[in-house]
Amino acid sequence: MSSKPKIKELLVESACEHNKDKKKSCNAPTPGATTGGCALDGAQIALFPFADAAHLIHGPMSCIGGAWETRLTPTSWAGRDLTQTGFATDITNNDVVFGGERKLAAAIDHIVSNYAPEAVFVYSTCVPALTGDDIDAVCKHRTEKHGIPCVPVHAPGFVGAKNLGSRIAGEAVLQHLIGTKEPEYTTPFDINLIGEHNNTGELWRYRHLLEELGIRVLSTFSGDGRIAEIRTAHRARLNVIVCAKSLVSMTRKMQERYGIPWISCSFYGMTDTSAGLLAIAEALGDADLIERTRALIAREEARLKQQLIPYREVFAGKKAVLNTGGNKAWSIASALQDLGIEVVATSVRKSTEEDKAKARQYLGEKAILMTNPATQQAKVIDETGAHLLLAGGRSLYTAIKKRIAFTDVNQEKKKSYGGYDGLLVLAEDLKNSLQNPVFELVDRKAPWQK
Incomplete structure (x- = not known):
């Protein structure tokens, strides 16, 4: 067959x-x-x-x-x-x-x-x-x-x-693979992370918080994953789709075959990380776990807000254009909003219909959803007065031509922006980009040119 x-x-x-x-x-x-x-x-x-x-x-x-x-x-x-x-x-x-x-x-x-x-x-x-x-x-x-x-x-x-x-x-x-092996033991709080690829170590930004709450990651598909673990994934109590809705078919079929419910979460930015942790606790349905999760969220948010104070002045009134793919069209936008940056446009060329709907929900009706960013982003920067372009390396030249700051957030990036601590890393990178004089100077005419 x-x-x-x-x-x-x-x-x-x-x-x-x-x-x-x-x-x-x-x-x-x-x-x-x-x-x-x-x-x-x-x-x-x-x-x-x-x-x-x-x-x-x-x-x-x-x-x-x-x-x-x-x-x-x-x-x-x-x-x-x-x-x-x-x-x-x-x-x-x-x-x-x-x-x-x-x-x-x-x-x-x-x-x-x-x-x-x-x-x-x-x-x-x-x-x-x-x-x-x-x-x-x-x-x-x-x-x-x-x-x-x-x-x-x-x-x-x-x-x-x-x-x-x-x-x-x-x-x-x-x-x-799934269902071909039994785990050595199970717990009431076993979950699978589906669509988490651990790009630049983003899984490690929040997995320790799950462990602190007593939530065990039984398997991941597929970041930092193990074949032996994914074979036991049918014994989890909950499937958590991490951003990537392209794998919804997998979770739907696991629910039909093994009775495993599923939810979708994002761990970019403070707001979505907190919402994701709480959604997992609520889906697992344990009152004590929910209470402990709320306490952990309050602790982490208070710490993060205090650490972000020096960045607030830098980001006040700043506008950003986001040109990336898939779920990042809205997940990174959420992180930028946590920093006080207005996202005026995002690319949805490689996004699913679900991602496009979320992008519209996060950014509002006035934001521009670019379907052809290669030809649109330069015009959008001019029309919106954006100060910052977040995209892949090829878009650097657009930022240089428009003399605005640029930050690489594509899959080739070397830094992790996931979880609470990742938002601090993103804030530092954006601050350095906005304060970098090269974007103002590189396209300027030479002194001897009229």
């Missing part, structure tokens, strides 16, 4: 608010949509934080360059971090003609013999998906031979963009 997900079902998700009437699909493929990252990229990004698993690209060597090491997703795994090694079958013209299944099987054998992973994720790419290589059969046989999960991930780039690739990755884990 094929494990290929039904793409149409993933596009029309009943758990999405805007899909209830079944008239509008989530990020349906459109011509040119994959130029911002294809389904393979999304699947790799979703699964790469599993450092104890090998990630094997069944396709041309060039396919491994799309997502490998594009995000800093640190791990506390004591063994060898296999995400630092790129594996690919490097199929050639001969494999297209005669089939690449033998090469794939040999590649899995080599990886298991030489690297001893806890699992092997096998990613199908456009070429073998078109030529018909049966990666399900190869993975099933190698799972039986080696005694470790070999998981087929059917995410060839042509099926859609990154968000769809993340959903496909969730389907693969749900079908081949």
Whole structure:
């Protein structure tokens, strides 16, 4: 039986608010949509934080360059971090003609013999998906031979963009890993964090607060994750989607199969971090836990507000344009609002319909939701009188041309802005950008020019 997900079902998700009437699909493929990252990229990004698993690209060597090491997703795994090694079958013209299944099987054998992973994720790419290589059969046989999960991930780039690739990755884990192992013990406060990739260590900004409250993270999908832990995820009491609503299909199906309820939270900024902690406690339904959570929130907010006092004057009256992707369209906007910065525009080009709705809710009716930021952001800066642009590295040149401050908040960033303490890091970076004279000087004419 094929494990290929039904793409149409993933596009029309009943758990999405805007899909209830079944008239509008989530990020349906459109011509040119994959130029911002294809389904393979999304699947790799979703699964790469599993450092104890090998990630094997069944396709041309060039396919491994799309997502490998594009995000800093640190791990506390004591063994060898296999995400630092790129594996690919490097199929050639001969494999297209005669089939690449033998090469794939040999590649899995080599990886298991030489690297001893806890699992092997096998990613199908456009070429073998078109030529018909049966990666399900190869993975099933190698799972039986080696005694470790070999998981087929059917995410060839042509099926859609990154968000769809993340959903496909969730389907693969749900079908081949979750429910295949029992935990050593359970607690009344076991949760799974779904969609938390631990970018720049953001998970570590708030996990210690959960532990202080007695809430155990049974597994994560997939930041600082372990294969053994995700296999036990069916015994959690609650699933917590961290920002990324692209994985709502996964949590909805876990609720149907295992009876695990789910909620969605963000841990960017003070307001959302506090709301997220309280939402988890309330969903777990323990009165004492809720009371202790409220006390912890009061303590952390009082501490943070005191530390933010020196920044308030710097940010007074400042306006920002936010050009990033997915859930960051609204989650980082919330953090900026906590600092007293008005967000006048945000990019929703790579956001789900749910993310777009949240962006509008957070920013209000007057804010601009940019659908084509590459052509819009310069004009928006002029129209709104923005003082600050937060985006990826490519937008630095727009900030220089418009002579406004710039801060990199994309996935390639090296600092963590998550949780309470992350807001302080963000405040310091924004202050340094706003007070940096280079943005005022770099585009100025030379003294001898008229």
